[in-house]
Amino acid sequence: MAVTSQKSSYLVLENFIGGDFVSCAKHLDSYDPSTGEVYCKVPDSGPEEVEAAVRAAKKAFPEWSSRSPEQRAQILNKLADLIEERLFEFAQAESRDQGKTVTFARNVDIPRSVYNFRFFASSVLHHTTDCSQMDHLGCLNYTIRCPVGVAGLISPWNLPLYLLTWKIAPAIATGNTVVAKPSEMTSVTAWMMCKLMQKAGVPPGVVNIVFGTGPRAGDALVGHPDVPLVSFTGSTLTAQRITERSAPHCKKLSLELGGKNPAIIFADADLDQCIETTVRSSFSNQGEICLCTSRIYVERSIYKTFLEKFVAAARKWKTGVPSDPSNNNGALISREHLEKVRNFVALAKSEGGTVHCGEGVDMLDLPAANVNGYFMPATVISGLSDSSTVMQEEIFGPVTCVSPFDTEDEAVAKGNGVRYGLAATVWSQDVGKVHRMARRLQAGLVWSNCWLVRDLNLPFGGMKNSGVGREGGKDSYHFFTEVKTITIKH
Numbered sequence: 001m002a003v004t005s006q007k008s009s010y011l012v013l014e015n016f017i018g019g020d021f022v023s024c025a026k027h028l029d030s031y032d033p034s035t036g037e038v039y040c041k042v043p044d045s046g047p048e049e050v051e052a053a054v055r056a057a058k059k060a061f062p063e064w065s066s067r068s069p070e071q072r073a074q075i076l077n078k079l080a081d082l083i084e085e086r087l088f089e090f091a092q093a094e095s096r097d098q099g100k101t102v103t104f105a106r107n108v109d110i111p112r113s114v115y116n117f118r119f120f121a122s123s124v125l126h127h128t129t130d131c132s133q134m135d136h137l138g139c140l141n142y143t144i145r146c147p148v149g150v151a152g153l154i155s156p157w158n159l160p161l162y163l164l165t166w167k168i169a170p171a172i173a174t175g176n177t178v179v180a181k182p183s184e185m186t187s188v189t190a191w192m193m194c195k196l197m198q199k200a201g202v203p204p205g206v207v208n209i210v211f212g213t214g215p216r217a218g219d220a221l222v223g224h225p226d227v228p229l230v231s232f233t234g235s236t237l238t239a240q241r242i243t244e245r246s247a248p249h250c251k252k253l254s255l256e257l258g259g260k261n262p263a264i265i266f267a268d269a270d271l272d273q274c275i276e277t278t279v280r281s282s283f284s285n286q287g288e289i290c291l292c293t294s295r296i297y298v299e300r301s302i303y304k305t306f307l308e309k310f311v312a313a314a315r316k317w318k319t320g321v322p323s324d325p326s327n328n329n330g331a332l333i334s335r336e337h338l339e340k341v342r343n344f345v346a347l348a349k350s351e352g353g354t355v356h357c358g359e360g361v362d363m364l365d366l367p368a369a370n371v372n373g374y375f376m377p378a379t380v381i382s383g384l385s386d387s388s389t390v391m392q393e394e395i396f397g398p399v400t401c402v403s404p405f406d407t408e409d410e411a412v413a414k415g416n417g418v419r420y421g422l423a424a425t426v427w428s429q430d431v432g433k434v435h436r437m438a439r440r441l442q443a444g445l446v447w448s449n450c451w452l453v454r455d456l457n458l459p460f461g462g463m464k465n466s467g468v469g470r471e472g473g474k475d476s477y478h479f480f481t482e483v484k485t486i487t488i489k490h
């Protein structure tokens with residue numbers, strides 16, 4: 001088995017199909033965001049490679065799907081153990097590939113990837129189906145759930161292994177086989193995980209990973225007639241294309257998309273805790289988390305105090321070399337993305353905004369080796385109207401905007417006044433107000449007095465342009481299986 005190759009000092013990845021590493025004729029450059037240099041070559045797969053992977057997944061399906069949930073769970077647990085044993089190695093690789101700090105990868109991405117396997121290994125053992133009590137025409141009615149077949153899984157670059165395993169784990173736990181396509185910008189940890197499949201006991205063809213771009217590899221996967229289900233995490237624009245491509249085949253779709261998440265801060269909030277958490281919710285992972293706060297609405301009576309304290313705290317959020325544990329943020333994913341985020345700040349200025357700290361205001365002190373990296377400091381903007389582009393569009397970088405409100409109704413209207421509906425945060429010590437706000441906000445997830453606390457048993461997903469469907473515990477189980485109603489006359 002050709003597992004690894006180190007040609008001319010680049011890391012060269014290979015597809016993982018039917019339990020083997022298979023080289024690809026063409027490759028794409030993948031950059032280290034902290035230096036701006038190419039360090040890895042990623043297969044530029046197309047329909048041919050996808051076809052081979054789907055064929056391998058189809059072949060593996062009958063045997064894998066006939067195993068008991070307990071048997072599959074054992075393998076998921078073993079895979080989790082193997083990744084955990086190499087936690088630091090995976091964290092370093094994720095940091096180099098994505099630009100995030102090693103600390104973040106070590107504390108968030110990789111432990112959560114491990115937990116995804118452990119969680120679904122356990123949760124798949126605890127679901128029950130329905131049986132009707134009604135003896136209708138002498139018949140017994142009950143339901144069973146069956147795996148769907150070959151699952152097509154497409155993931156983005158911001159939390160590479162975390163989001164890929166969030167899909168692979170429930171898909172295979174429930175008896176499907178998969179063809180996954182990670183983002184072409186962050187493929188390394190997925191490839192490293194493939195090296196552990198055999199040792200974990202994953203049979204050949206159960207997990208296939210095809211690397212490459214969305215328009216070639218991703219499109220071929222979505223359009224493949226033998227892939228009846230697609231779970232996608234990424235941008236709203238790509239989701240529209242995927243919906244169109246899969247429509248002729250009536251595929252089962254789960255779409256986890258972008259956000260423009262509000263934090264609504266009332267005057268009775270615990271301000272110290274709120275500021276500490278809201279800095280984290282705005283800037284963690286360079287602001288490249290779909291759940292990051294990008295609009296902060298503050299009750300007018302504390303607006304001035306909040307803004308002052310928040311800007312001071314944001315200035316302390318350190319950006320720099322990802323391997324330095326004193327840094328909170330590393331580099332953004334790519335030069336293009338950095339330019340896009342910077343352009344939003346320029347646009348904010350032209351839309352009448354004030355930039356209090358960050359881009360264009362504060363200089364970063366970077367070592368010579370990193371001056372071409374894609375770094376950008378935590379940026380706070382105020383003074384924008386709710387209809388401005390910067391307040392409406394997802395930026396997906398270390399930029400957040402602060403604005404005042406007067407009444408609860410106004411806060412709801414502002415929070416809901418965008419096309420997205422992924423997450424919202426409410427800060428208040430008034431329980432009644434928190435419940436009212438949570439009910440009225442159009443968001444798939446509402447956190448109050450905290451952020452990013454996730455119980456994987458509960459649904460995850462967005463409303464409006466933030467997604468279709470939910471995943472997590474029972475919801476993942478439902479998505480990755482088909483329910484069948486059985487009626488037997490006795």
Ligand code: NAD
Binds near residue numbers: 163
């Ligand atoms: P993207 O849509 O550009 O790419 C996501 C994935 O889709 C990549 O693997 C890409 O190669 C693939 N792809 C692109 N075009 C395709 C096509 N035509 N057919 C099939 N696949 C295609 O998104 P991105 O820039 O990688 O990720 C950032 C976006 O993801 C942001 O909008 C962010 O909010 C969103 N996101 C959402 C969640 C969530 O859970 N809701 C989580 C993380 C990121």
